[in-house]
Amino acid sequence: xxxxxxxxxxxxxxxxxxxxxxxxxxxxxxxxxxxxxxxxxxxxxxxxxxxxxxxxxxxxxxxxxxxxxxxxxxxxxxxxxxxxxxxxxxxxxxxxxxxxxxxxxxxxxxxxxxxxxxxxxxxxxxxxx
Numbered sequence: 669x670x671x672x673x674x675x676x677x678x679x680x681x682x683x684x685x686x687x688x689x690x691x692x693x694x695x696x697x698x699x700x701x702x703x704x705x706x707x708x709x710x711x712x713x714x715x716x717x718x719x720x721x722x723x724x725x726x727x728x729x730x731x732x733x734x735x736x737x738x739x740x741x742x743x744x745x746x747x748x749x750x751x752x753x754x755x756x757x758x759x760x761x762x763x764x765x766x767x768x769x770x771x772x773x774x775x776x777x778x779x780x781x782x783x784x785x786x787x788x789x790x791x792x793x794x795x796x797x
Contacts, residue, residue: 670743672700673767675760682764684772685745687752687780689764690737695722695730705744707735749774749797751790753782765789 671682672692679697681690692700702715711731719727738744751772754764761782769789775797778786790796 689754751776753780
């Protein structure tokens with residue numbers, strides 16, 4: 669599951685399956701807000717119209733970079749019941765995990781550097797497998 673969130677005036681994408689935490693530009697964030705997996709290889713025309721205020725070459729360039737991340741499994745990784753915690757400072761990891769807790773619909777098993785923090789956040793919500 670890809671979680672988009674803002675923390676300290678920055679925008680991030682946190683993939684709960686692979687644990688990646690990616691800082692995003694405003695354009696990247698807008699593209700991902702409007703995109704559902706699996707990503708099409710070419711930027712959809714409807715998305716270009718939705719992002720008409722941006723330069724079309726910039727939209728294409730950013731979409732291609734995000735598509736490569738999806739193809740490499742950094743974003744939109746297939747779900748597997750695990751929640752890989754982000755490798756980030758405690759405050760940013762906490763923000764990512766709180767954002768994930770708001771969107772999770774089924775219990776998960778946290779793994780990774782911030783697994784204890786994830787358990788602390790998810791346990792009261794009944795989201796631990």
